[in-house]
Amino acid sequence: MTVTELFGDRHRSDPTTLAVGCQRIRVNVRRGTGIPLVLCNGIGAGLEVLDPLVAELDPKTTIVRFDVPGAGGSPASRLPYGFPYLAWVLGRLITTLGFDVVDVLGLSWGGALAQQFALQNPRRCRRLVLVATASGALMVPGRPRVLAKMLTPRRFTDPDYAASIAGELYGGAATRNRDDITKLFLQQLHAGSRSGYLHQLLAGAVWTSLPVLPLIRQQTLIVAGTDDPIIPIANARIMKRFLPHAIVHTHAGGHIDLVTNATELAPVIETFRHI
Numbered sequence: 086m087t088v089t090e091l092f093g094d095r096h097r098s099d100p101t102t103l104a105v106g107c108q109r110i111r112v113n114v115r116r117g118t119g120i121p122l123v124l125c126n127g128i129g130a131g132l133e134v135l136d137p138l139v140a141e142l143d144p145k146t147t148i149v150r151f152d153v154p155g156a157g158g159s160p161a162s163r164l165p166y167g168f169p170y171l172a173w174v175l176g177r178l179i180t181t182l183g184f185d186v187v188d189v190l191g192l193s194w195g196g197a198l199a200q201q202f203a204l205q206n207p208r209r210c211r212r213l214v215l216v217a218t219a220s221g222a223l224m225v226p227g228r229p230r231v232l233a234k235m236l237t238p239r240r241f242t243d244p245d246y247a248a249s250i251a252g253e254l255y256g257g258a259a260t261r262n263r264d265d266i267t268k269l270f271l272q273q274l275h276a277g278s279r280s281g282y283l284h285q286l287l288a289g290a291v292w293t294s295l296p297v298l299p300l301i302r303q304q305t306l307i308v309a310g311t312d313d314p315i316i317p318i319a320n321a322r323i324m325k326r327f328l329p330h331a332i333v334h335t336h337a338g339g340h341i342d343l344v345t346n347a348t349e350l351a352p353v354i355e356t357f358r359h360i
Contacts, residue, residue: 099113100112100113100132100158101113102158102159103178103181105174105177105178105181106173106174106177107162107163108154108159108160108162108174109159109160110151110152110153110154110159110174110178111131111132111151111152111157111158111159112132112149112150112151112152112178112182113132113149113150113151114147114148114149114150114182115139115146115147115148116147117143117144117145117146117147117148118145118146118147119145119146119147120147120186120187120188120211120358121146121147121148121149121179121184121187121188122142122146122147122148122149122187122188122189122190122358123148123149123150123175123179123187123188123189123190124138124139124148124149124150124190124192124195125175125189125190125191125192125195125196125198125199125202126150126152126153126156126192126194126195127192127193127194127195127341128156128193128194128235128282128285128286128289129156129238129240129241129277129281129282129285130156130157130241131152131156131157131158131277132150132151132152132157133157134269134344135150135192135344137269137344137345137347138343138344138347138350138351140347141347141348141351141352142351142354142355143355146355147184149179149182149184149187151175151178152277153171153198153281153285154166154171154281154284155277155278155280155281155282155284155285156277156281156282156285157277159281161278161280161281161284162281162284165283165284165287165288166284166288167288167291167292168197168198168201168288168292169201169205171198171201171288172198172201172202172204172205172206173205175198175202176202176205176206176209179209185209186208186209186210186211187209187210187211188210188211188212188213188214188358189202189203189210189212189213189214190213190214190215190216190354191213191214191215191216191218192216192217192218192341192343192344193216193217193218193315193316193340193341194218194285194289195218196215196216196217196218196219197218197221197288197289197292197294199213199214199215199218200213200215200218200220200294200298200301201292201294203301203303204294204297204300204301207302207303210303211303211304212303212304212305212306212357212358213301213303213304213305213306214305214306214308214354214357214358215305215306215307215308215324216308216309216343216350217308217309217310217313217315217316217340217341217342217343218316218320219316219320219323219324220293220294220295220298220320220323220324221289221292221293221294221295222289222290222291222292222293223293223295224293224295224316224320224323225317225319225320225323226317227313227314227315227316227317228314230253231253231254231314231315232315234250234253234254235254235315236286237279237282238277238279238282240254241277244266244267244268245267247266247267247269248263248264248266248267249263251263251266253314254314254315254340255313255314255315255339255340255341255345256310256312256313256314256338256339256340257310257312257313257337257338257339257340257341257342257345257346258338258339258341258342258345258346259339259340259341259342259345260312260339262345265345266345269344269345295323295327298324298327298328299327299328299329301328301329302329302330303330304330304357304360305328305330305331305332306331306332306333306334306353306354306357307321307324307325307328307331307332307333307334308333308334308336308343308350308353308354309321309333309334309335309336310335310336310337310338310339310340310342311335311336311337311338312337312338312339313338313339313340314339314340315340316340318335321333321335332357334353336349336350338350
């Protein structure tokens with residue numbers, strides 16, 4: 086089946102579900118031109134959470150979004166998985182869609198997947214964008230009280246709860262715009278599963294990129310907020326030190342400003358991709 090048969094004309098971007106190995110992955114493709122940009126989402130989040138970012142990116146850009154197993158509309162995996170396996174699944178998904186070389190952006194938990202994909206696919210990943218993310222288990226941790234709130238997916242199923250903790254959890258624009266947070270997570274009601282969320286937590290708990298960062302040779306943009314309670318800014322500096330071809334863009338926002346303040350950050354990403 087061709088990409089056109091899957092997604093229709095180039096302007097259509099309705100999600101569909103594809104069989105990839107033993108998984109079924111819900112994917113959304115916005116057809117455009119040039120090298121596609123693959124977006125890897127944060128823990129527990131479905132692809133719709135990234136709508137504000139996609140709206141601010143160049144409309145001519147091909148954008149691929151997907152739900153990892155157990156998040157959004159993708160069925161949960163029967164067994165726990167690690168990032169190497171998930172990076173393999175992503176590679177198969179990209180091949181199924183008919184793409185070869187891509188740029189990859191990872192937000193938070195998705196930044197770990199983006200790093201692993203770049204490591205396993207050096208010829209297929211042209212550029213790497215790491216947003217509000219770190220090197221996994223070996224990192225400067227966030228505040229314990231904040232991290233405790235991430236142990237359950239409640240913020241994705243209870244928008245009022247998400248709004249009540251938004252400032253403490255995410256910092257930045259989320260502190261001032263609680264209504265925006267409520268609207269953002271309303272799209273996640275009944276999406277994903279507890280077992281899927283647990284699998285994502287386990288994958289992150291046993292993974293680190295710190296020893297292999299020097300092997301990631303792609304041009305890399307690290308985007309980090311100075312008001313991020315989950316990923317302290319020190320992690321961006323550590324990653325830059327070990328990544329051979331990395332630059333850092335800091336902003337005054339928090340953990341999810343890529344979504345809540347996409348107007349400011351989307352042009353930074355576009356500029357990097359076209360250098």
